[in-house]
Amino acid sequence: MENAVGPVLRMCDEVESVVRAIQDDNPADLEIVDRGAYVRVQRQGFLRVTRGSLERHLGAGFQMSRLESIMSAFAGRIRTSSDEIVWYLQGAGIPSEERPR
């Protein structure tokens, strides 16, 4: 995939739930690469995960900062807030409605 961005999740119990949350937030064009000890979740140019989706799959009160303990690496650039994390590349021609705020 060209201009792939997104998290690389390490082996842990929550991987499936995080992947499902990311799928909820990015219904189209998501690619998942499973290499055993790590799982790449990626999309072209822009990918987002919200606290709302994570809470749905991992339980109410999930703090975004907890995602750090699951994420060994990521492709692209990152921007974090209390409500969402986005991965992006500036030069990847991201639609304006998807640009990181």
Place this chain on the structure above:
Amino acid sequence: MALMKREEWQDLVRDVDWTLSYADDDAVFPEWQSGNGKIPREAWSAWEESYKISYPEYVSVQAEKEAAAFAVKAALQRSTIFSSLDEGWKSCAKVHFGGVSLAEYTAFMAEARMARFGLAAPWRNMAVLGALDEIRHCQLSLFFAHEFVSKDPQYDWALKAFHTNDWAIVSARSLFDAMMVAGNVVDTAIQLPLVFETGFTNLQFVGLASDALASGDINFANMISSVQTDEARHAQQGGPTLELLMKHDPVRAQWIVDKMFWLSARVFAVLTGPAMDYYTPLDHRKQSYKEFMEEWIIGQFIRTLQDYGLKKPWYWEEFIEGLDIWHHSLHLGVWFWRQTVWWKPQAGVSKAERNWLNMKYPKWEEIYGPIWDQIIVNVNCGNMQATLPETVPWLCNACHLPLCTYTSSPDGKYRVRDFPLMHNNYTYHFCSKVCRQIWWEDRDMLHVKTIGERLLAGEIQPDDFSGILQYMGLTPDVMGDDAYGYKWAADYREPLGPKSSHPRPNSTRRREGVPSEALSIPINAKFGDDFVMHLVVVNTSDTMTEVAQRVAYHSVGKRVRPQDRAMVVYYEGRAVADDESVSQVGIGPFQQIFVDYASDSRGGR
């Protein structure tokens, strides 16, 4: 009570800059430490971290990570998993523990310096957390290795390695000193968090974790992938620093990235390449080293660098060509000089493994097949002495790795070349044009003497191979040997070629009968298609026939198949007459010669 969101208060509490009144700004943030360069002082107020975290969040998340890592360790400590791990795989872990544990401590120093001298308050804040991270990584690596010390003393090198002058450590220490502690903190932020942690450490800590898990080393896989979650955060100090540098001094930014990318790639070729393509048991290899490099470095990291406006490094084609070469040569060197390392290198060239190598690396058989074939003949003949070295490889003055890089020639053949540089009446040698250029530009940062130079300066006594092993701290209980006790060679019981033979031994010391005015001089020499250049001592009175024999001694019958043909010495690209002496030809100390079997027409090399 509902807590305020972090973004509602973090800008206020992390802005701990104030206008200094008791001291000058230059005194508090001196240029040689803070590295402002062409960036206006006020521009630093725009520095903003993209990966935000508060201290309470940090403590909470880190506690969770530690609990998870130690829970797995505690559970597995009672199991018999360790005894069932493959010896080749254990070498991956031993290389990691020795090569990485105290590099993590050096990284702590780098983070602490950024926490003190970084010119933006949010940066200093992130670096404090980064420093705490690196202490954690150092402690984890030492603690996880310590469990196995009573079972295998090679694990003791997790703590010991960086306190020795082992050649692999000299190479790693030279890189990490230049990357983490020798430069100002702006250079450090580009070199360590950006190039090394956003790029290369992913390969060792995440890529290798997949091989570890497949090999059954759950504990190791869990530990290294936990470490990398910290790196993913604190590596983000690099981005905003790079943005400022790209705006105000893009030439400096490009140079720092290019330089550190190359030097990191060189060291990873010996740290990670053999682990992935030779030590990890064949059935458990997830991808080849080249494929992991393509995934993590070419696909992921370079694309991000381009997003910041950087160009691909000027040496891109050489780097790509090196993905098929560097780590195979270095692996061959590590295996042949196996007594000089603290792990047991797995040769990794059984027939099945060789098929895999040829599938992943189509040029492998042409370049490395004949060399391994000669080694296999020697192993199967029981001529183990011919599988061990008696001198040292010539080491590169920039990356401190042996001169063993094959590059393609216009005739399609791959050859190992030397890239010398005369400076202040001293000849330096490099494995590549790129190492030579980096050294020339930044020679004030890269001035560690190679092991070979230390030997020639008399710093290593006795000045023979036993003295070298002693100097490197290798004791018989620790020094490496073949991981499987050479059982893999049984695959090739049918002779591959003529029985092992070896030229008459000739001492590298002065011989009896040499005229008293003759001097012994060290030269950098390579024989034929052998993969590496050696330090060979010749006498100024030696004829070229004698010089050829001295050079052949370290290659022919060991890694080069013997042939019943005369040998020719080439110096400065031309064949030299057999009866001319070293002094007549004008070969001086530290100069490079090439020796090969004579062909029908003697051309220059």
